[in-house]
Amino acid sequence: QSANEFRSQKDSLTQQLQDSESRNQVLEAQLSDLEQRLESIQLEREAFHKSLRSLLELLDSKLFELNELRDTLAKLIEGS
Amino acid sequence: QSANEFRSQKDSLTQQLQDSESRNQVLEAQLSDLEQRLESIQLEREAFHKSLRSLLELLDSKLFELNELRDTLAKLIEGS
Amino acid sequence: QSANEFRSQKDSLTQQLQDSESRNQVLEAQLSDLEQRLESIQLEREAFHKSLRSLLELLDSKLFELNELRDTLAKLIEGS
Amino acid sequence: QSANEFRSQKDSLTQQLQDSESRNQVLEAQLSDLEQRLESIQLEREAFHKSLRSLLELLDSKLFELNELRDTLAKLIEGS
Numbered sequence: 001q002s003a004n005e006f007r008s009q010k011d012s013l014t015q016q017l018q019d020s021e022s023r024n025q026v027l028e029a030q031l032s033d034l035e036q037r038l039e040s041i042q043l044e045r046e047a048f049h050k051s052l053r054s055l056l057e058l059l060d061s062k063l064f065e066l067n068e069l070r071d072t073l074a075k076l077i078e079g080s
Numbered sequence: 081q082s083a084n085e086f087r088s089q090k091d092s093l094t095q096q097l098q099d100s101e102s103r104n105q106v107l108e109a110q111l112s113d114l115e116q117r118l119e120s121i122q123l124e125r126e127a128f129h130k131s132l133r134s135l136l137e138l139l140d141s142k143l144f145e146l147n148e149l150r151d152t153l154a155k156l157i158e159g160s
Numbered sequence: 161q162s163a164n165e166f167r168s169q170k171d172s173l174t175q176q177l178q179d180s181e182s183r184n185q186v187l188e189a190q191l192s193d194l195e196q197r198l199e200s201i202q203l204e205r206e207a208f209h210k211s212l213r214s215l216l217e218l219l220d221s222k223l224f225e226l227n228e229l230r231d232t233l234a235k236l237i238e239g240s
Numbered sequence: 241q242s243a244n245e246f247r248s249q250k251d252s253l254t255q256q257l258q259d260s261e262s263r264n265q266v267l268e269a270q271l272s273d274l275e276q277r278l279e280s281i282q283l284e285r286e287a288f289h290k291s292l293r294s295l296l297e298l299l300d301s302k303l304f305e306l307n308e309l310r311d312t313l314a315k316l317i318e319g320s
Contacts, residue, residue, distance in 0.1 A: 013093035016097055020101050024100060028107060030111055031111050034111065058309055059230050062305055080288045142225055142229065143310060166246035198278055205281075
């Protein structure tokens, strides 16, 4: 091969390498963005579940109180 | 530059390009995996929210019925 | 005693007897009235208790349904 | 009429009067007993109604709290 052919091949490879590395940077940015979104979604989900669990505990205490009220009514009816 | 130098540069560039493209493939696979996880999480979340909305409607109907029961009790007490 | 004295005593006794029997009639009427009121109050009370018992059963079924809803919520939170 | 006839009539009236007054006492005792039972039933009824009214107020506050819980759940679902 002549020196010209080598130069031409070298230039073409250099261009391909630049394109590939540039594509790499785009992909790494997208990946980092997705990872942040995923993490943020997980944090939201945990906060949401924590709120739901608090609400479930509150519901439990209200149901307990309604059951006590039910027993009071039952005793009132029985006893009168 | 001599032909040897060009050949050496060309080999080096070819190697770098292969590494870069191989890294690209890894990144694209990771990206595709993350996108699938994100989509799956979104679908789960929508299903979860749909279930919660059904449960809220059920709670509404139960509260409506408890309020009717409350009114019945109020009228019983008033009228006797 | 003279016949006059006897007649006077007889008249007095006749009058006392009439008063006493008249008082008897008044008392019997009051008694009958009270007995009817008491019976009517007992019937009202039984009807009222029957209504309260129906209401208690209704409350029981609502509490049962609310407990089922609570369990559904608990499973949703756990499972997601 | 002879004195004997008057005496006989007087004795008969005296007996009738005693019977009537004795019946009066029985009736008055029954009446007093019924009045006391009626009063006692009214007092029980008032106490029972007072208890039912307290229970109704308690039920109202529990329903209010359950409605708040329902609103919290609705906002959680909406906001997430």
